[in-house]
Amino acid sequence: MSESQKQPPFLGIFFVATAGQNGSLLGSDEEEIVLLVLSILNTSSNQVVCTSPFVVQPRTADINENLLSEECKIDFKLSDDQVRTAIPLETAIEQLDEIVRQNAGDEEFTLVVDGQLPLRQCLHPEACAKEISLPAYYNSFFDLKKEFAKRYEVRLEEINEMLEHLGLNPSDEPSDSILSRVNQMTLIASKMLTDGYQFETKEIINMKLEPGICSKFEEVDSNCVVRARGLPWQSSDQDIAKFFRGLNIAKGGVALCLSLQGRRNGEALVRFESQEHRDMALKRHKHHIATRYIEVYKATGEDFINVAGGKLFLFPLKIARGLN
Numbered sequence: 245m246s247e248s249q250k251q252p253p254f255l256g257i258f259f260v261a262t263a264g265q266n267g268s269l270l271g272s273d274e275e276e277i278v279l280l281v282l283s284i285l286n287t288s289s290n291q292v293v294c295t296s297p298f299v300v301q302p303r304t305a306d307i308n309e310n311l312l313s314e315e316c317k318i319d320f321k322l323s324d325d326q327v328r329t330a331i332p333l334e335t336a337i338e339q340l341d342e343i344v345r346q347n348a349g350d351e352e353f354t355l356v357v358d359g360q361l362p363l364r365q366c367l368h369p370e371a372c373a374k375e376i377s378l379p380a381y382y383n384s385f386f387d388l389k390k391e392f393a394k395r396y397e398v399r400l401e402e403i404n405e406m407l408e409h410l411g412l413n414p415s416d417e418p419s420d421s422i423l424s425r426v427n428q429m430t431l432i433a434s435k436m437l438t439d440g441y442q443f444e445t446k447e448i449i450n451m452k453l454e455p456g457i458c459s460k461f462e463e464v465d466s467n468c469v470v471r472a473r474g475l476p477w478q479s480s481d482q483d484i485a486k487f488f489r490g491l492n493i494a495k496g497g498v499a500l501c502l503s504l505q506g507r508r509n510g511e512a513l514v515r516f517e518s519q520e521h522r523d524m525a526l527k528r529h530k531h532h533i534a535t536r537y538i539e540v541y542k543a544t545g546e547d548f549i550n551v552a553g554g555k556l557f558l559f560p561l562k563i564a565r566g567l568n
C-alpha cells in the first residue's frame with residue numbers, strides 16, 4: 245500500500261545498522277540495532293538542517309559485556325568512547341524525536357530510507373518485541389531505491405551505484421564513517437530535488453490487523469501466503485500479526501489452523517499485501533516469540549482458502565451451480 249501526497253517540507257534521511265547482517269539480509273538474523281543516524285533535509289531550500297548519529301547499546305550487552313562486535317566497530321570506525329557512551333534504543337528514539345521537533349516543528353516530516361528493510365525488518369520488529377512505542381512518523385517512509393528508479397528509470401541496489409549514476413563522488417572521509425552512509429543518501433536525495441523530483445508516494449506500514457472475510461471463491465495469490473508453525477497455542481490473530489510487525493498483512497489475512505478436534509495446533513496461514521512483503525516474512529524464519537522460535541514457510545493461496553474461506557453455503561451453492 246502506498247499513498248500519494250504533496251512533497252513534505254522536511255525529509256529525514258535515516259540509516260539503521262544492526263550488530264549482524266547488512267545489505268539484503270539486514271534484519272534476517274534478528275540482531276539488535278546498534279546505530280541510528282538521521283539527517284534532516286529542508287526540501288524548499290534543499291539544505292541539510294542537521295545530522296545526528298546515535299550509537300545504540302544492544303540489550304544483550306547487559307549480559308555478556310561485549311557491547312558491539314569487533315566487526316561492527318571496525319565497519320563504522322566507532323571509537324571506544326562512542327561505544328562506552330552508547331544508549332538504549334528507547335533513549336535513542338526519544339532523543340531523535342527531540343531533534344525532529346526542534347527542527348521540523350509541527351511541519352510534516354517524512355523519513356527516507358534505503359529500501360524496505362531498515363524500518364520493516366529491523367526497527368519495527370525490535371521496537372515491538374521490546375514494547376517501545378514509536379512516534380507516528382515511523383509508520384510511513386519513502387524508499388530511496390524505488391524513488392530513484394521512478395526518477396531515473398533504473399533500479400540500482402547499491403548506494404554507490406546510485407552515486408555513480410548521478411556522477412557524484414562518494415567522498416569517504418575516514419574521520420566520520422559513522423555518518424558516511426547517511427551523507428551519501430542525503431547527497432542522492434538532494435540531487436533528486438535539484439533535478440526537479442518530488443517525493444510524493446509514501447510507503448505505509450500497517451500497525452493494525454484489519455478484519456476481513458475471505459470467501460471460498462476468492463482468488464488468493466500463492467506468492468503472498470506463508471505458513472507459520474510453532475506458535476504458542478494461545479496465540480490470537482493479533483499476536484501473530486505482532487510477530488510480523490513492519491509487514492503489511494492483507495485484511496483478515498491471519499487464519500489459525502485447527503486440529504480435527506477443533507483445537508488450535510500452533511499453525512497459521514498468513515496472507516500479505518504483496519509478494520514483496522511475503523518475501524520479507526520468509527526471512528523471519530526461526531525468529532522468536534519470547535523464547536520460542538517460529539518456523540515460516542511458503543504456502544499456497546489454496547492453503548489459505550482452505551483454512552480461512554467460509555465453509556457456510558458451499559454445498560447449496562454447488563448444487564445451484566450444477567442446476568445452471
Ligand SMILES: *[C@@H]1O[C@H](CO)[C@@H](O)[C@H](O)[C@H]1NC(C)=O
Nearest residue numbers: 286287288289290293347348
Ligand atoms: C527551510 O527553507 C525555507 C526556504 O529557504 C526557509 O524559509 C525555512 O526557514 C527553512 N526552514 C528551516 C527550519 O531551516
